[in-house]
Amino acid sequence: MKLRVSLLLVVIAGLAACSTPRSEAIDxxxxxxxxxxxxxxxxxxxxxxxxAFADTLKSLPDNFQAGVVTVHDSTRDPSGAFxxxxxxxxxxxxxGGGFAAELDVRLCVRYSGSLxxxxxxxxxxxxxxxxxxxxxxxFPIEQNITLG
Numbered sequence: 001m002k003l004r005v006s007l008l009l010v011v012i013a014g015l016a017a018c019s020t021p022r023s024e025a026i027d028x029x030x031x032x033x034x035x036x037x038x039x040x041x042x043x044x045x046x047x048x049x050x051x052a053f054a055d056t057l058k059s060l061p062d063n064f065q066a067g068v069v070t071v072h073d074s075t076r077d078p079s080g081a082f083x084x085x086x087x088x089x090x091x092x093x094x095x096g097g098g099f100a101a102e103l104d105v106r107l108c109v110r111y112s113g114s115l116x117x118x119x120x121x122x123x124x125x126x127x128x129x130x131x132x133x134x135x136x137x138x139f140p141i142e143q144n145i146t147l148g
Contacts, residue, residue: 020095020099020101021094021095021096021099021100021101022094022101022103022142024092024094024095024101025092025093025094025095025101025102025103025142026092026103026105026142026143027092028090028091028092028093028094029090029091029092029103029104029105029142030090030092030105030145031090032067032090032091032092033067033088033089033090033105033106033107033145034067034090034107034145034147035064035067035090036064036067036068036069036088036090036107037067037069037086037088037107037109037123037147038123039064040060040061040064040069040086040088040111041111041121041123043060043061044056044060044084044111044121045120045121047059048113048115048119048121049115049119053074053076053082053115057071057074057084067088067089067090067091067107068088068089069086069087069088070086070087070088070089071084071085071086072085072086072087072108072129073085076115079114079116080114080115080116080117080119081112081113081114081115082112082113082114082115083110083111083112084110084111084112085108085109085110085126085129086108086109086110086111087106087107087108087128087129087132088106088107088108088109089104089105089106089107089136089141090104090105090107090145091103091104091136091139092104092105102139103139103140103141103142104135104136104139104140104141104142105141105142105143105144105145106128106132106141106143106144106145107144107145107146107147108125108126108127108128108129108144109123109124109125109126109147110123110124110125110126111123112124123147124147125146125147125148128144
């Protein structure tokens, strides 16, 4: 009897430790979206001091391999303060055969800062706008994620 209980506990622990293709795909998509957000931040920091604000936003690469960045809206006031809200999609796929998962996650961030004096750019989570699509290229947007 003790052997059966021990064996059952080992099997349950083994199953609990296994990740599913869906969870692996979410992890992959999350890492990709966060990576794209960081690369967009680096791009803005490198280019906002040498290009006009609108030109920098227009030239912001929309695809950083790991995630797709779309500028949703932006503002800039005469003092040089600015804000850019971006929607970033990360894609993930895992598994194979009948146990595959392919999906996207959505990350919404606000890049803000100042272009006057010592220019700086910061990045923070922001709520995703209402009315965004629930799928991308036929794949479901599984969930909204945060930078953390």
